Amino acid sequence: MKNPMTITEKVLAAHAGLEHVTPGDLIKVKVDLALANDITAPLAIRVFREIGKPKVFDRDKIALVADHFVPNKDILSAQQAKLMREFAQEQNIRHYYELGDGGVEHVILPEKGLVVPGDLVMGADSHTCTYGALGAFSTGVGSTDLGAVMATG
Numbered sequence: 001m002k003n004p005m006t007i008t009e010k011v012l013a014a015h016a017g018l019e020h021v022t023p024g025d026l027i028k029v030k031v032d033l034a035l036a037n038d039i040t041a042p043l044a045i046r047v048f049r050e051i052g053k054p055k056v057f058d059r060d061k062i063a064l065v066a067d068h069f070v071p072n073k074d075i076l077s078a079q080q081a082k083l084m085r086e087f088a089q090e091q092n093i094r095h096y097y098e099l100g101d102g103g104v105e106h107v108i109l110p111e112k113g114l115v116v117p118g119d120l121v122m123g124a125d126s127h128t129c130t131y132g133a134l135g136a137f138s139t140g141v142g143s144t145d146l147g148a149v150m151a152t153g
Helices: 007-016 041-051 075-091 105-111 126-134 143-152
Strands: 033-037 062-065 095-097 120-123 137-140
Touching: 007 120, 007 137, 033 041, 033 105, 033 143, 041 075, 041 143, 062 075, 062 105, 075 095, 095 105, 105 126, 120 126, 120 143, 126 137
Parallel strands: 033 062, 033 120, 062 095, 120 137
Antiparallel strands: none
């Protein structure tokens, strides 16, 4: 008899299309949401472009939030915000938030209904695990990893 699964294992199994997972299993999952901010998005975008895909895996499953340097503190932060804004426009990303309609990324997403129990979220921010409080599996990943997620889901 298999051991009962934790909520984390249940979410991971569901997103891998498996009946059961156990610690140590290598699985491939589909994400419900990929998240980046004005600091982490520029590198993720560069990696996405290096992969060579013309479009993100799903424009409705990516959230880009300018929340670290709002308003921009200098030219570099303004350039990073501009790069993220232009990428969101180019890719027609629906969940793009900046000055005027933004705030702290980890507050905005649940408020907008973008993270709900049972979701699988990967974000290029170490605080992404916050969504575990909502019953989601969420983890922070590096910007290079997120670039791959934006390409493949």
